[in-house]
Amino acid sequence: MPIRDWPCSERPRERLMAHGAGVLSDAELLALFLGSGVRGRDAVATARELLQAHGPLRALLEQPPPQLARLPGLGPARACLLAAALELGHRRLGADLQRGAAIDDPMSAGRYFAQRLRGLTREVFAVLFLDTRHRALAFEEMFRGTLDGAEVHPREVVRRALAHNAAALIVGHNHPSGNPEPSAADRALTARLKQALALVDLRLLDHFVIADGPPVSMAARGWV
Numbered sequence: 001m002p003i004r005d006w007p008c009s010e011r012p013r014e015r016l017m018a019h020g021a022g023v024l025s026d027a028e029l030l031a032l033f034l035g036s037g038v039r040g041r042d043a044v045a046t047a048r049e050l051l052q053a054h055g056p057l058r059a060l061l062e063q064p065p066p067q068l069a070r071l072p073g074l075g076p077a078r079a080c081l082l083a084a085a086l087e088l089g090h091r092r093l094g095a096d097l098q099r100g101a102a103i104d105d106p107m108s109a110g111r112y113f114a115q116r117l118r119g120l121t122r123e124v125f126a127v128l129f130l131d132t133r134h135r136a137l138a139f140e141e142m143f144r145g146t147l148d149g150a151e152v153h154p155r156e157v158v159r160r161a162l163a164h165n166a167a168a169l170i171v172g173h174n175h176p177s178g179n180p181e182p183s184a185a186d187r188a189l190t191a192r193l194k195q196a197l198a199l200v201d202l203r204l205l206d207h208f209v210i211a212d213g214p215p216v217s218m219a220a221r222g223w224v
Contacts, residue, residue, distance in 0.1 A: 003031075003042050003043060003044065012024055012028040012029075012031055012032055012044065013032060015028075016032070026047075026051060026055075026056070026057040027044055027047040027048040027051055028044060028047070030047035030050065030051065030057070030060075031043035031044040031046070031047040033078060033081055033082055033085070034046055034047060034073055034074070034078060035078075037073060038072055038073045046072070046073040047073075049072070049073075050071060050072070050073060050074075054071060058118075058119065061082060061086060062118075062119035065079045065080060065082075065083045066079075068082060068083070089115065090115050090116065102133050102134045102135055103130065103134045103135070103136065103170075104134075106170075106205070106206055106217060106219065106220075107214075107215070107217070109128060109170045109206065109208070110172070110206075110208045110214070110215030110217060111215065112128070112139075113126065113128070113170075113172035113208045113210055113215060114208075114210050114214075114215050116139070116141075117172060117173065117174040117210045118174060118210050118211075120174055120176060121176055122144055122145055122176065123144070123145040123173060123174060123175070123176060124141050124143070124144050124145070124173060124174055125141075125142055125143040125144075125145075125152045125171065125172075125173040126139065126140060126141045126142060126171065126172055126173065127139070127140050127142055127157055127160065127161075127169055127170075127171050128169065128170040128171070128172075129160070129161055129164040129166035129169055130166055130167060130168040130169065130170065130205070131165075131166065131167055131168075132167040132168075134168060134205070137164045137165070137166055138164050140160060142156065142157065142160065143156075152173075152189055152193070154189075154192050154193045154195075154196035154197075155196065157169070157171070157193060157196070157197070158196055158197060158199075158200055158202070161197070161200075161202050162200065166202065167202065167203065168202065168203040168204070168205050169197065169202060169203070169204055169205065170204075170205050170206045170207075170208070171193065171204065171206075171207050171208070172207065172208035172209070172210060172215070173186075173207075173208075173209065173210070174209075174210040174211065175209060175210070175211040177211070178211050178212040179211055179212075180209055180210075180211035180212060180213050180214075180215075180216045181209075181216070182207075182209050182216060182218060182221075182223070186207070186209060186218075187218070187223055189207075190204070190207045190218055190223055190224060193207075194224065204224055205219065205224070206218060206219040206220075206224055207219070207223075207224055
């Protein structure tokens with residue numbers, strides 16, 4: 001049965017308008033981007049098949065647009081639409097950190113690191129530079145590595161912090177393996193970085209590890 005023939009209370013678009021996007025399943029949200037399904041299947045059924053074959057949702061959306069475009073029910077136009085929607089989400093979250101308001105919720109920074117780093121196939125170490133009131137000055141991906149790690153040079157982090165006239169930093173890196181648990185090397189790096197920053201009166205506020213699940217805060221564990 002085409003979606004237009006469903007009861008109004010069951011149609012994804014009508015449910016979103018009445019109750020908000022949060023009530024929709026992953027398949028229903030994806031179906032709104034598809035607009036229509038493939039031959040013999042409506043958009044929701046097509047979205048479910050995409051998620052079963054190429055999901056979960058995060059794994060599907062992390063595929064590059066040319067690869068998305070080759071999947072049944074997508075094509076170049078819809079693949080571009082999905083990529084653009086993801087980028088809008090990244091920029092919206094980034095805008096929250098750039099409006100001049102102090103970061104008083106540490107996990108908002110963790111979510112930002114997750115948006116920027118999750119899904120990358122190589123380890124990336126990034127830094128969020130803050131002023132004396134903990135307002136965002138800049139975000140930089142400073143070191144890129146391999147699947148297993150990235151070599152981080154605290155001296156370079158200090159140099160960039162001084163260039164931005166920063167007073168504090170939040171750092172983060174991803175674990176492409178999906179394991180969110182900080183390693184012994186992660187903890188050692190945090191200690192070295194905190195010590196190097198303290199020499200020039202800069203504060204390290206947190207170090208996030210981005211993998212599967214919520215961002216892991218080293219500060220919350222008492223390691224910063």
